[in-house]
Every structure is written in C-alpha cells, then in structure tokens.
Amino acid sequence: MRELTYSEAVRExxxxxxxxxxxxxxxxxxVAVFGGVWGVSEGMLAEFGEERVRDTPISEAAIIGxxxxxALVGMRPIVEIMFGDFLMCGGDQIVNQAAKAxxxxxxxxxxxxxxxxxxxxxxxxxxxxxQSPESWFMNVPGIKIAVPATPADAKGLLKTAVRGADPVxxxxxxxxxxxxxxxxxxADFTLPFGQASVVREGSDVTIIAISIMxxxxxxxxDLLAGEGISVxxxxxxxxxxxxxxTLIQSVAKTSRVIIAHEAHLRSGPGAEIAAVLAEEAVEYxxxxxxxxxxxxxxxxxxxxLENFVLPxxxxxxxxxxxxxxx
Amino acid sequence: xxxxxxxxxxxxxxxxxxTLVREFELRAIAERRGGLIPGFIHSCVGxxxxxxxxxxxxxxxxxxxxxxxxxxxxxxxxxDPKYMMAELAGRSAGYCLGRGGSLHIxxxxxxxxxANGIVGGGFxxxxxxxxxxxxxxxxxxxxxxxxxGAINEGTFHESANLAGLWRLPVxxxxxxxxxxxxxxxxxxxxxxxxxxxxxxxxxxxxxxDGNDAIAVYExxxxxxxxxxxxxxxxxxxxxxxxxxxxYEGDPQxxxxxxxxxxxQARDPVPAFxxxxxxxxxxxxxxxxxxxASVQAQLDEAVAFAAAAPAPAVEEALQGIYADTHEGLxx
Ligand SMILES: Cc1ncc(C[n+]2csc(CCOP(=O)(O)OP(=O)(O)O)c2C)c(N)n1
Numbered sequence: 305m306r307e308l309t310y311s312e313a314v315r316e317x318x319x320x321x322x323x324x325x326x327x328x329x330x331x332x333x334x335v336a337v338f339g340g341v342w343g344v345s346e347g348m349l350a351e352f353g354e355e356r357v358r359d360t361p362i363s364e365a366a367i368i369g370x371x372x373x374x375a376l377v378g379m380r381p382i383v384e385i386m387f388g389d390f391l392m393c394g395g396d397q398i399v400n401q402a403a404k405a406x407x408x409x410x411x412x413x414x415x416x417x418x419x420x421x422x423x424x425x426x427x428x429x430x431x432x433x434x435q436s437p438e439s440w441f442m443n444v445p446g447i448k449i450a451v452p453a454t455p456a457d458a459k460g461l462l463k464t465a466v467r468g469a470d471p472v473x474x475x476x477x478x479x480x481x482x483x484x485x486x487x488x489x490x491a492d493f494t495l496p497f498g499q500a501s502v503v504r505e506g507s508d509v510t511i512i513a514i515s516i517m518x519x520x521x522x523x524x525x526d527l528l529a530g531e532g533i534s535v536x537x538x539x540x541x542x543x544x545x546x547x548x549x550t551l552i553q554s555v556a557k558t559s560r561v562i563i564a565h566e567a568h569l570r571s572g573p574g575a576e577i578a579a580v581l582a583e584e585a586v587e588y589x590x591x592x593x594x595x596x597x598x599x600x601x602x603x604x605x606x607x608x609l610e611n612f613v614l615p616x617x618x619x620x621x622x623x624x625x626x627x628x629x630x
Numbered sequence: 631x632x633x634x635x636x637x638x639x640x641x642x643x644x645x646x647x648x649t650l651v652r653e654f655e656l657r658a659i660a661e662r663r664g665g666l667i668p669g670f671i672h673s674c675v676g677x678x679x680x681x682x683x684x685x686x687x688x689x690x691x692x693x694x695x696x697x698x699x700x701x702x703x704x705x706x707x708x709x710d711p712k713y714m715m716a717e718l719a720g721r722s723a724g725y726c727l728g729r730g731g732s733l734h735i736x737x738x739x740x741x742x743x744x745a746n747g748i749v750g751g752g753f754x755x756x757x758x759x760x761x762x763x764x765x766x767x768x769x770x771x772x773x774x775x776x777x778x779g780a781i782n783e784g785t786f787h788e789s790a791n792l793a794g795l796w797r798l799p800v801x802x803x804x805x806x807x808x809x810x811x812x813x814x815x816x817x818x819x820x821x822x823x824x825x826x827x828x829x830x831x832x833x834x835x836x837x838x839d840g841n842d843a844i845a846v847y848e849x850x851x852x853x854x855x856x857x858x859x860x861x862x863x864x865x866x867x868x869x870x871x872x873x874x875x876x877y878e879g880d881p882q883x884x885x886x887x888x889x890x891x892x893x894q895a896r897d898p899v900p901a902f903x904x905x906x907x908x909x910x911x912x913x914x915x916x917x918x919x920x921x922a923s924v925q926a927q928l929d930e931a932v933a934f935a936a937a938a939p940a941p942a943v944e945e946a947l948q949g950i951y952a953d954t955h956e957g958l959x960x
Contacts, residue, residue, distance in 0.1 A: 329765070355765060361795065366788035369754020373772070374762040376743050376755065377693060396785075400748050401755065408734040409744060410727030411949040445950050469952035498958040545958035580959060 305486035311344050313455035313487045314420070314476060317462035318345070318382060320491045322352055325380060328466055331358035332367060332384030332420075341386055342422060342481055364394035368419060372402045372471070375417040380466055385421040388437045388475065402471040403446030418465040418472050423451075424516055424566050425614055426478040431602035434610075436515070436567035438475055442543055442576055448472045448497055449543040453518035455485040457541055460495030467494065477516045477566075498545035502554070506536035509560040509624050512551055513537055514573055517564040517596075517615065524620035533628055543573050551577065552585045559590040560627045564620055569597035591630050594623045636844070638911065642920065644686060644843050645906060648678040648899050649924045651702040654711050657928050658701070658718055659878055666936055667718045669731045674702040676841075676873035679898035680805045681775070682706040683843040684866075687850035688773060693741035693759050695752030695774045698733055699805075699872075700745035703775050708740045711928060715935040722945060723938035729949070743772075749810075750783025752776065753802070757789040760798035760857075771857045773801040773850070779810025781824050787831075790863070794831035797862030801853045802828075804865065805840060807872045812884040828865035840868030841898040873897075 308316065322328045329352075330345060336359040339346030349357045360367050364385060371383040385391055391398065398419065405413035425434035441447055448470055452458040458476065465472035503518055504525055513521035518539045525535035538554050540546055555561050561581060563574035574595035581593055599613045655673040662671055674681060681702025685694065688707070696703040704714060709725070717724025718732055725735045736744035743759060746752050756774035763770040780786065781804055793800045804824055808815050816822060828835030834856075838849040846868055853864035871893035875882050906912040 361788070361791055363788035363792060365785050366754045366757060366792045369751075369785065369789070370758030370761055370792065373695075373743070373755035373758020373760075374765075375758070376738070377759045377762045379762045379765070381758075396748055396751060397754055401746075401751055404734075405736075405744065406952070407950050408726060408730040409736040409738075410725065410729050412726070412736055412738050413744070414952065448951070548959050576959075 305488060307484045308455050308487040309481065310455045310458050310476070310483045311342065311481040313459040314344050314462060315346070315348065316487070317459045317466070319348060319351065321463055321466040322356060324491070327378060328380040328382065329356040329358065330382045330384065331360050331371070333360055333362055333386055335359060335384050340384060342478065344481070345384070364390050365397050368394035369397035369401060371417050371419070372397060372405070372415065375415050376405065376413055380416040382418045382420060382466060385419060387433050388421050388423040389432050389435050391421060391437055398441065398447065398471070398473070399444050403444050406470070407446055414469045415471045416466070416469050418462070418474055420474045420476060422478050423475040424477040424479060425603055425610065428605055428607055428610060430605040434603040436565065436598070438543055439567055439571060439573045439576070441473055442573060446471070447544065450474045450497065450541065451515045451543055452476070452541060453480065453515050453539050455483060456487045457495060457501070459487050460493055461497070461541065463494045464497060475515065479516055483519070495541070497542040498547050500538050500540045500547040500550035502536065502550065503539050504535065504537040506534040506558065508534045508558055509562065509627055510536045510538060510554040510558045511620060511624070512561065512563045512577060513539055514543070514565040516566055520617045521564055521620055523617045524624065527617070527621055528624055533624060535624065546577070546580070548580050548584065551581065555581060555585045556588045559588055561589065562594045562596060562620065562623050562627065564596040564615060566615060567597055568600050569595055570600045572597045591627050594627060596620060596623055640686065641906060641911065644682060644847070645902055645917065646920050646924065647682040647686070647706055648843065648902060649921055650711065650927070651678045651682060651705050652899050653924050653928055654701060654705060654714070657932060658715070661715070661719070661932060662878060666932070668720055669718070671718070671732060671878045672699040672876060673874045673878065674699045674872065676893065676897065677805055677807060677870050678702055679843040679846055679902070680803070680840045680868045680870055683846035684773065684775070684803050684850045687847050687854055688771065691741065691768070691770045692854070693743050693756070693770070693772045695743050695756045695772070696745040697752065697775055697777065697780070698745065698747060698749070699777070700735065700775070701732070704735055704742055704745065707742050709735070709737060709742060711931040712934045715931040716938045719935040719938065720940070721935060721938035722941040723934070727945065727949070728941045750776065750780045750785040753785040753789035756800055757793045757798055760793065760800040761796065763799055764796070769858055771799040771801060771854050773803055775803050775805065777810060778804060778806040778808065778815045778824060779818060781827065782818055790828070790831040790865070793863045794833050797860060799857035800863040801850065801857060802863060802865040803850070804867045805870055806867050807870050809872070809876070809884065811876045814884065823867065825865055825867035833863045833865065835865040835867065837867050837869065840870030841896050841901065843898060843902050
C-alpha cells in the first residue's frame with residue numbers, strides 16, 4: 305500500500321467523494337485559491353472549479369448554516385472551519401440547528417453535513433488557536449464526532465461522514481497533517497463510526513488515546529516495553545458514537561486503564577469514557593481510572609509554559625508506572 | 631385591485647388563507663387555555679397579510695425558513711392545520727411526531743425547512759438552500775421570514791453578505807411589527823427603515839405595507855423574479871403590527887397608548903374582505919361561505935388533534951440519527 309500524509313488522505317477522501325457524487329462540494333475560508341490554510345485542499349480548485357470548491361467570507365455561522373441549508377435540500381456539503389476555536393462563532397448552527405433538525409422534525413430532516421475542523425495545539429498558537437473542543441459537542445445529542453489519528457483513519461472516516469445522513473464534526477489534529485501512513489487506494493474504502501481500533505496489543509495496561517495522543521501513547525508503550533510493561537493502545541476513532549465494547553474488553557484483559565487526550569482535563573472526552581467504565585467495567589479494574597489531558601488553564605503562548613500545560617509521553621509513562629506499581 | 635391582474639383563484643386563496651391563519655391562531659389560543667396545547671404560542675394575529683401573501687408569491691418548490699411566530703408562514707406555504715394542531719398538542723400524529731411543537735414545525739415536501747426557536751437561526755439555512763438551487767440550476771428560491779429584532783443578529787449580516795456576494799436566489803422577508811418581545815424597534819436599532827440595510831450588501835431593500843396583501847404579494851413576486859433572473863437577493867421590509875402579546879400570557883406593558891387601536895383600524899383581514907366586496911367580484915354570501923369552510927376545517931383540525939393518541943415514551947429515544955448503532959454510546 306502507498307503512503308500518504310494525513311493531509312493528503314483527507315484531500316483524497318474529499319476528492320473521491322466529489323468525483324463520486326456531484327452533490328458534494330467544499331466551502332470555507334481560503335479553501336479554494338489558497339488551498340486551505342493548512343494546505344489540505346490544495347489543487348482541488350483546479351480539478352473541481354470554483355462552483356464546488358468555494359472560498360467564503362469570514363462568516364462561520366453562515367458557512368456552517370449554509371452547509372446545513374444545502375444539506376436539507378439534498379446536497380452533501382463539506383464545510384471547513386479553520387480552527388476548532390472558531391466553532392463557537394457558528395455554534396448555534398451546529399448545536400441548535402444541525403444537531404437537532406432530524407429529531408425536532410420528527411425524522412423528516414436529513415442532514416448529510418460534514419464539518420471539517422482543525423483541533424489541537426500547533427505550538428505557540430496560544431489560547432484562541434490551540435484548543436481541542438471535541439467534548440464541548442459531546443454533550444449535544446444529534447451530532448457525530450470523529451477524531452482520526454492516522455492517515456488511513458482520516459480517509460476512511462471522512463468518506464463515511466460524507467456519505468452519511470447526519471451532521472459530523474470531523475476533527476483533524478494540526479500536528480498530524482504531516483504524519484504519513486499507508487492508506488488504501490480503493491475509492492470505496494470507508495471505516496464505520498463507532499468502531500475503536502486496537503492500535504497495539506498488550507496485557508498490563510490499557511491506554512485509551514485520542515487523536516494526537518495515540519502517537520504519544522505508542523511512544524510511551526515502546527519505552528515501557530523496555531521495563532517489561534506490556535501496554536495496549538486503543539483509539540476510539542469516533543467519540544460519538546463511542547465503541548464501549550472494545551474499551552471494556554481491553555480493560556477486562558488488562559485491569560488497568562489510562563485515558564489520554566489533548567483537551568483540557570476537566571469534562572474532556574476522558575470524563576465521559578471514565579464514567580462509562582465506572583458504570584460498566586468497574587469489576588475488572590484493579591485501580592483508579594487515570595485521565596491525562598491539558599491542565600485546566602487557557603493554552604499559553606510561551607513554549608515553556610505551553611509544554612508544561614499540554615500532556616506528553618512522559619505523563620503517560622509516569623501514570624503507567626504508578627498504576628502498575630500499586 | 632383589478633380583475634385583469636389578479637385571478638379569482640388568487641384572490642380567493644389570499645382571503646381564505648388569511649382567514650384560516652387568523653382563526654387558527656384564535657383556536658390555538660383557546661385550546662391552549664383549555665389544556666389541549668401544552669407549550670408556547672407566539673401568535674401572528676395582525677400579521678396575516680405578510681405571511682400569506684408572501685408565500686402566495688412562491689411556488690411549491692420554493693422553500694421558506696420560518697420563526698417562532700410561524701403558524702401563518704406554515705399555513706401560507708400549504709401546511710395542513712390538522713397536523714399543525716396535533717403537533718401543538720404534542721401528539722405523534724403531528725407534523726414532527728410531537729417532538730417539535732410550535733417552534734419547530736417543518737415539512738420538507740411543502741418546502742418548509744422549519745420554524746425556529748432561535749431568533750436569526752434561519753438566515754444561513756435559507757442562504758444554503760438557495761446556494762443548492764443555484765448550483766443545481768433549479769428555478770427555485772428560498773425565502774427567510776424574520777422579525778425586526780432578528781435583523782440585529784449576526785447571522786443576518788453574515789448571510790446577507792454571502793447571499794449578496796454570490797447573488798443567491800434568496801428573499802429576506804422582514805416582518806417589522808415594531809417590537810422584539812417587549813422592546814420597541816427604535817430601541818433596538820438606530821434606523822427605523824430596516825430595508826436600508828440591504829444597501830450594505832449590494833442588493834435592493836424595499837418597504838411595503840405589510841397589512842396590504844396585494845402589496846406584499848407584488849413585492850415578493852418582484853423579488854422572486856429578480857432572484858430567478860440571477861440578480862440575487864432582495865430585502866423586503868413589511869411594516870406591520872402584532873395585535874396580541876409576544877406570547878400568550880404576555881402582560882403587554884410596553885405598548886404606546888392608542889397604538890394598538892390605530893393598527894387595529896388597519897386590520898389586514900377585514901381590510902382585504904372589504905376590498906373584495908368593493909371590487910364587485912365577490913358578494914357577502916360568497917365570503918361568508920369561505921369563512922364557514924375555514925371554521926369547518928378548524929373544527930376538524932381540533933377534533934383530530936384531541937383524538938390523536940399521545941406518543942409512546944420510547945419515541946423520545948428515536949430519530950436522533952439516521953442510523954442506530956446497537957451497543958454504542960450516543
Ligand atoms: C438567539 C435568541 N435570542 C433571544 C431569544 C428570545 N426571543 C424570542 S422571540 C424574541 C423577539 C424577536 O423579535 P423579532 O425578531 O422582532 O420577532 P417578533 O417576535 O416580533 O415576531 C426574543 C428576544 C431567542 N429565542 N433566540
């Protein structure tokens with residue numbers, strides 16, 4: 305299988321879906337001529353033209369809401385929001401409009417709307433350009449949430465999102481765009497939502513890692529293997545729906561669990577996952593559920609401060625050692 | 631009004647639907663008092679001409695986004711009072727299976743993309759539907775109803791700019807009823823003629839007498855023609871007034887003395903009735919017959935709603951996503 309970057313995988317998914325279905329189009333700030341500020345849509349304008357790869361004004365509510373309106377009358381739009389932090393500017397259209405349209409209308413509304421958005425800290429981008437806002441939306445029934453960690457997952461999940469009939473928030477981590485990995489070439493390669501991936505098998509501790517933390521969990525697992533500790537790494541891949549079976553099965557095997565995400569610790573995705581395990585897997589656990597996330601402060605600018613606030617491989621390693629030695 | 635321009639079908643339609651909207655609201659208010667309807671009602675009594683005549687200028691394939699004060703828009707666009715009343719009563723026979731209520735009625739077959747509980751929530755949705763029509767080269771327009779309060783939401787400005795820029799086939803239809811809840815329009819914006827705002831987005835803004843059904847019809851028709859010709863949006867500001875409270879139960883402490891009475895003297899429903907009689911095209915008996923048929927239709931609607939069973943509780947857990955994933959946490 306050929307290797308692609310995460311960014312190329314996202315672009316390939318979009319391009320394939322746009323070739324497949326004329327009702328799919330992309331719009332967002334600087335997605336066309338500029339090719340996206342993250343370069344993800346580079347070259348797409350040349351292939352699809354400005355009707356289907358549309359630069360918009362800087363109007364997040366209008367971008368998301370117009371995507372919704374187009375979806376309600378039969379299109380399958382992909383809209384790009386440059387930074388997850390800006391989702392709040394279009395928040396009503398996500399939370400009160402798109403997420404609820406199907407339910408409120410008694411099932412009449414179909415909302416095939418994919419909102420691609422970046423997440424995570426790219427380094428010294430400070431408090432308004434570094435957040436991981438996934439869990440803000442986990443509390444909103446009606447929206448699905450994907451958090452791919454690899455190029456193949458990005459491609460397969462994005463294609464599923466675009467082909468689906470529900471609104472999806474698709475979180476692309478900025479620091480993963482350059483990551484490479486093998487990606488299926490099959491134009492019909494899709495991955496189901498709600499299916500976690502067992503990224504590395506192990507027997508002593510389970511690390512449930514989200515988005516960029518998968519990479520850090522794997523690094524931790526390598527280190528710990530040298531100490532004779534066998535780590536299992538599980539990536540939920542979608543937070544809504546959440547594949548609790550795979551998580552519980554892993555915990556049943558290892559009896560120890562750590563949940564790692566870059567989002568702030570308080571009420572981050574780990575809080576929900578920990579609650580699910582407390583409710584349904586407590587009998588397997590030999591110790592506390594440990595969460596690892598950003599400290600509960602706005603993300604600082606200075607690299608010294610930022611590194612201190614963000615969770616890293618060393619935090620995972622320390623938590624594993626603590627759990628295993630208990 | 632002259633018979634050369636307007637067919638009897640259109641005139642009858644306008645009169646019947648305006649009467650239907652007025653009487654639907656009065657019935658709904660009575661049924662809320664009587665306990666059949668549990669939720670809010672924001673009635674549009676006094677604003678029948680805007681709702682009905684604007685929709686009359688649209689085709690079945692055109693779409694609207696509506697508001698919290700949406701019963702008139704829905705009936706104007708062909709909504710069936712039976713399913714509306716059942717929805718207001720929270721029954722699964724209602725338009726939204728009892729899950730939406732007054733604020734969320736939608737019917738995609740009729741081009742009703744939804745009432746809305748969020749002031750200003752419909753603007754981007756209408757712009758997006760219009761974008762879809764433009765991209766697919768369909769001869770359809772999207773009309774966004776909204777109030778004088780809603781025009782101060784950011785979504786108006788984002789959507790008007792986008793629609794003006796891309797020349798989307800949208801009609802921004804403002805029902806300026808002089809109040810947003812209890813705050814008068816002049817305390818919400820530094821200008822009184824809101825149509826002027828269109829200028830900033832590069833499309834025409836027109837002011838129309840919102841209590842004159844024919845004037846509303848003509849303005850909307852012109853806006854629709856413009857949109858279909860590829861010339862982009864129009865902002866129509868219809869000056870009107872709501873006769874009842876913002877919601878049923880509103881103490882209405884905010885009205886200027888004499889204001890309500892002055893507007894009631896220009897009540898759009900009797901005004902249109904008088905015009906039809908004066909035209910010589912209709913006699914009293916014909917109009918009375920139309921009015922009686924409206925009452926019969928509403929008797930049936932109320933009886934239908936009252937007889938419809940309440941939803942089963944499990945229905946609350948259904949229809950959130952297109953697919954259900956057994957065993958997953960949603
Ligand atoms: C975003 C939002 N803010 C406030 C409200 C509360 N609210 C409901 S209706 C309304 C007044 C709206 O005024 P206008 O747009 O003029 O419409 P009208 O009620 O006069 O028809 C307000 C403030 C709301 N529903 N949504």
